[in-house]
Amino acid sequence: MPEKQLGAWSLDSQLLGANYWDVGWFGLLFTLMIIVFIVFNVKRAKKGDNLFIRRISGLNAIDEAVGRATEMGRPVLMVPGLSDPVNATAVQAINICAHVAKTAAKFSNPIIMCAYSASMFTLAQEVIRDTYQSEGYPERFDPDSVRFISDRQFAFAAGVSGIIHREQTAAAFFLGEFYAESLIFAETANSIGAIQVASSTEATQTPFFIAACDYVLIGDEFYAASAYLTRDPIMVGSLVGQDWSKMTAIAFIAIGCLNASVMQCNIAAQTEEIYETHKSNPKELADALEDAQKLQKNNFSIPRLIKADKPPKDLKIDREKAPEEPGKEAETK
Amino acid sequence: MNDTIWARNPQGDLKMFIGGGLILGIVLFFGVMQTPIQARRPLVWLVTFLSGGFMVAYTYWPKPINFDAKTELPKNGVETVGSFLQQSFGVVSSFVQIIAAFLLGLGIFSLLRIHLMNIARQKKDWVFSVILLVSMLSMIIFGYWDFMIRQGEKAVDFDDPQFWRMPNMVRDFLFDGLLQQMDAAMFSIIAFFILSAAYRAFRARSVEATILLGTALLVILSLMGVVAGAWDDKVAALAGDGKTGSADFIMNFKITEVAGWLKNTFQTPAITGIKFGIGLGTISMALRIWLGLEKGGKA
Amino acid sequence: MKKGGIPKFVIYALLIACCSIPLFFKIPIPNKPSDPSVDFYKTLSALKEGDVVLLGSDWTGSTRGESKGHMKAILRTLMRKNVKFVIWSSADPQSPRAALDVIAEVNAERVANKEEKFQRWTQWVSAGFYPNADVAINAVAQDVRTAFGSRRENDTNGVQQQIFKSPVMQKIKSVTDFDLVIDVTASKTTDFHVQFISAKNVPLMFAVTGVMVPETQVFYNSNQIKGFIGGLKGVFDMEQMMEKGINVKDANGKIAVASDKISGEIAPLPGVSVGQGTKYYPTLHVALLLMIIMIGIGNYEMISARKRQKGNG
Structure with a gap:
């Protein structure tokens, strides 16, 4: 059931056929951001800005x-x-x-x-x-x-x-x-x-x-x-860069919490409805609740934004056949 | 791109590879020796940058999906580079292992120098140095002998002790009989240290220490089946069968629930936070090394 | 050596006594398996005949008190369910040997019980040891055919062949073709597995030492792993679940191993499953009790010393 597992959103990218990322663009963006923060602060510290470090x-x-x-x-x-x-x-x-x-x-x-x-x-x-x-x-x-x-x-x-x-x-x-x-x-x-x-x-x-x-x-x-x-400027600058990255991460966590709370509210609203429909059969009820949760998690904003897009296992891309090397049979798989 | 240099199996022309590697190594060695001292640091940085650059490219360059380098041609430039990087990974990772193997020689040299000196000068406890050297030599000799026998007769199942010969038995005695047991003994010593450290350190000296002590006790108790079972039963009995709000509330005080709450609410975020900080620190350290901003020993 | 109150020698002697005496008695102890253990067993139980598992063995003799029990329980389950597996190691050169010894033990058990021996090459293969755990695990995640490509084993006729020619590896083209990846580990390989293999969307589980439980809990809470068993408690949990199932009522209508984690019940595995975990668990119990007592004494000493000081002052 690839459709169910991947959700409608991933199917689109499958149609595009060229989404090679298996780390997710978010990971790359976040790493780049950390690098920019560090390099920028190293430059700042080299210019002679006084950057503070607490006592250790x-x-x-x-x-x-x-x-x-x-x-x-x-x-x-x-x-x-x-x-x-x-x-x-x-x-x-x-x-x-x-x-x-x-x-x-x-x-x-x-x-x-x-x-x-x-x-x-x-x-x-x-x-x-x-x-x-x-x-x-x-x-x-x-x-x-x-x-x-x-x-x-x-x-x-x-x-x-x-x-x-x-x-x-x-x-x-x-x-x-x-x-x-x-x-x-x-x-x-x-x-x-x-x-x-x-x-x-x-x-x-x-x-x-x-x-x-x-x-x-x-x-x-x-x-x-x-x-x-x-107190070397390069070291101090990169330390401040790390702190900026941490603060950004904290901001992301806060947004994530908010997002998850709204998602939970949605799930709670749905739960009531699902319970009314399936209350006679506990097995069906459990399955329906699980499905509803999965759907919410797959479709809600933040997971959709940062979830790594994984190609389905059976996705096959048409490529030209390689010419056989002279005197060597192509290995059969 | 069909069957790149990386994908080639060197087993057929292994001798040529070794010979070529040796010549290249000697040329590089003399090349580096001839390099003026002030040019060495940039040279080291260049090598670091190229190696780091490879790993960055390898990690972030899109990888071809379901690509078989032997039977298919890459679709476009992106796939060509992706496939090249992917295939080269095995070879590049072998570089690390080869360099580490050479460094092991340096390590052994250090060990030999220190302990031979101890023996020659009959320093305090020089007998231990003798024991160390004898152990090291016997492990090397019998380990290698055993390996040669196993390599020589591939048809024999050496997993079965009935086919063993003297070197196999000695190796088994040294490795499984001594080393493994001593490893296990060293590991179990930790139990004694944990107990003495707990006795000494877990004291309610301040408010924070008391909180730590309380949570630690709860978690320890939750690991003890007898206590956890009795506690949880007591709580369940107290809550009764009624599906009231207060019964639900009381059920929260099962020790397994409390311990689970501590683990999920305090421990997991704390560890995540610490790991996140360490991860960021590692990235920034790696970045400094990669860009040549880090000068060794400058702390 | 005397620090605080009780001399270290006495503490150590007490610990030796507490750890060794319970080993001579059979003490039944009630148990409630932890949630990660239940998930671990649930995932293992869901495997079907013919599935292939990539089983990492990243432990050595030093942690055998815990890891060997994990390995044995997992291997017993896989063999009884007729699930094929590939053994490999990246943490320590000793690790493959440790795994092979346990396989030999479980096979000997099977022979003694008049069951068929689990055959190397047709039912399981060993891909050996790879140095540099991070690089090795990454290589397996990226391209398992290249990573394991050069490894050879004797086939049923005693001819050396690439392990990919074995019936075990027939359907394996990439790491995503494994139905489950398990790592029995006492080292940092958990991080690298999550980093590289879990990122490929392959079901992943760990069997870790007691000290690694808090760290592994993080991966479990974030759903990066399906479940894990940790420390001696994990071995005991597994053995009990294998022996008695989960939420299964016995003849008297009592549930031997109960868990709120799953709604239904999971059947026990046929065959004798108790072993190391059941044997050592009472020892852990007594040792933990001793620790609580020692902490209590330590605190009593501190309080009485404070009182004395106040009295003097």
Whole structure:
């Protein structure tokens, strides 16, 4: 029953025959809008506009944590998450770690950075070495301070926990993608009394960090860190761009709520009518109610506006046959 | 466009591909080494931009529907590009895997250097370094040996242990017998940490903490079949059979209803909000990397 | 080590006792399956003989307490309903092995019950492991024939053939030809499945670990997935629904597994379905109880410490 599933509106586009989108134009438009917001704000910040960022206590704690480690003469541990291969999250995590390393370099405090994947290890080593060089202390950089532990999740967890215990780290930074091992790290570091700053881009692990760590960056505070720590116009501008996008999204949610409420009103009005007609047969009643709801959802304004237009499975477009390659039979399907 | 370069199966001329790749790799290596230092950053950016550009084009370029590259010709320019991008995806994704494989070598080098140094200087706990190296080597040797045996005799069903030989058995012992069990053991340690963290952290220190504690308790109780069953029965008995408004209202206090309400009304939007923020952050980070605005280590 | 009041050693010893003692007893526990579990079972029950399911195995030995139970329950259902399936993995190189071991176990069970073994190649195939979950899942969503194209398996005569020559894959030209996509996972593959496969309008379901339930609930609430089972409770829900059906009255006229989520009833699956979930659920119960008690003690200690402070001050 393709007609029923797709609704009258999709049939039109089937007749047009050329609608190739399977992501929906709305997704593209929204992405473009985010890009415009970010680029525009980067330009604005570069011009010297003063853009405000609120206080993030987890990031203020970096100097305090490193300072404490220096007082105690113990190393600072950094784990830039379990990204494999290197992705945007990993780059951001290494950026924050580089800031920590900068502070540690000033105080001449030893650092240990544990890498989960080989690609992360290579990148982290380069960045940390650069950081020491740009701060003017290349001799303080110990190449063994950045270590590849293992790319097996729990072998990595065991390795890092072992390092925390053996080296008695005074401060621990867990930043980036963390999964089930988050609590193992956090509790181990807690058990030796290390001050901990943590952030996971995985929403399910944030509660574990909150339970066991001193400071936690929640959600996109993690991405705000670069802007917060450096006040670099590009970073600050892109952060403001993100906020604009968020506000637009909030506006969309509000419009969606309104729209859904009106839709629910329509459904409620219909329900009464359907109930009167089918009240003798509960099965029919349930089916009719479900159909009415589906119809409303398919036809009402917002879903119609943003719903990705999916071509029906059996839609076939006529194309010219490809010429057979000499000496090779066309593979039959 | 019939059977593009991407769709070609390299199995027949695999050696040629490897040889060509090797020569190209060496040329690129020396080319990059000869590049002046100030030109390296733009070069890196160019590679990043091209790779990112491919993914952007791949994601947003319309894809042909039901298109069979082997038997059909693309209909127009849009389809031609769409089909080209689609077919190239497999090859481009292999690039990532090949580069990651080379990086693994670097990782192993780091591991070897640190632990061989520990052993040579007899640093504290150097015995662990010995254990690590022995474990790594034995896993590599027996893993590869096992793989070679399996590849050599494809007709034998090696899923059946009766056909195993010594290397297969050792690999099974190392992998299934040791690694898997140790993985599971590490995972189960989390239970202990959850309990000690809950004992320490779940305290009614402030109003917010008390609310958190209350909701957590409700959700935990709703997961316990005995409690949930008894609670819900009690509520149902209290509401009675009458289909009155107050009975309906009382039924809302079933623990499964309350927990469901908490999950759907508070937890889902909160997670959605956090994920949305992270998503936006990732997009803006990716955009900065792609456009070369992000300088590594500048935080 | 002593922090707060009770030493950690005591807490840990208590947990070991609470987790292991219930394993020695058979304790029947009443259960009300969660809504996502009911939807999960409902969707599985609606599969017909000859349907093809793409079954992702993205778990390893570490989460076998939950994921193995999920995998077993799903495989038992598919095999009993004679539904064909393709196994594949993208999260971890260990994952295909984990799935193959469970298939072997369920097959051994079938042989012991004098049922026919579910045959590799004719009834199921394995498409193996693909590194880089996001790229792999995207590749499958875009063009499954290219993504799985190079994978080979022995046919019934022991000759290596492309898996697309297998009777299982006969009707599969794109990912939309699968009647259902299920991912048994302990990792981030849920996000990528929703991102790439659900966008193709293919019915999608998950079996996730307990800790992933809140996150997966988001996809369930937004109808991006048909249903999901989560954690040990999910295994127990599945086993109970398979064993006793939903809203089905027993000989005494009592409903063993009730749910308001569906209006009618769904019949149980013939055969023995209880296993890991039913066995471990009492343990979860006792462990949760212990957690509540520990939280209670923690709070009592805090309040009494405050009182003492006030008294001193």
